[in-house]
Amino acid sequence: MKQVKSRIWIEQEGEAFLGFGRVTLLKKVAETRSISAAAKAIGMSYKKAWNLINTMNTSSSQPLVITNTGGKDGGGTFITDYGHKMITEFETLNNACEAFLNEKFNTIIELDN
Structure with missing residues (x-):
């Protein structure tokens, strides 16, 4: 079955704000509770993740x-x-x-047949 794939992202003032990556x-941060662990899990440098x-x-x-940072509970x-809401809204x-x-793609294929 053929499908169309696309990437979308949300920009603010011409700069990327939220996208698939x-x-x-x-x-991953929600899962690991760590920027370092999340970055490592998805093959990204800590610096890029932090940025x-x-x-x-x-x-x-x-x-x-x-x-x-640190403290009694580490x-x-x-x-x-709000971050969870943005994840859900983006995925929706x-x-x-x-x-x-x-x-739309399926409509085009049907017209072509």
Whole structure:
């Protein structure tokens, strides 16, 4: 079965804010509670992961990620409720876009037959 594949992302003032790769990183941070572990799990450098998270946080009206350094409980990194909402909203938008494109593609294939 043929399908159309597409990548979408959300920009703010011409700069990427949220896309597939950033959502993947956020989900790994939520799972591992660590930027370092999340970056390693998806084959990304810690510096790049940190830069992406910092960019998302500063571009957003609310932080998506909160980091706690050291301390009694050893710190940790957490996705905020807003960050979880952005993950869900992005995935909903991405799935809707893919479904729309495949529906249009199937219409074209039917016309071609």
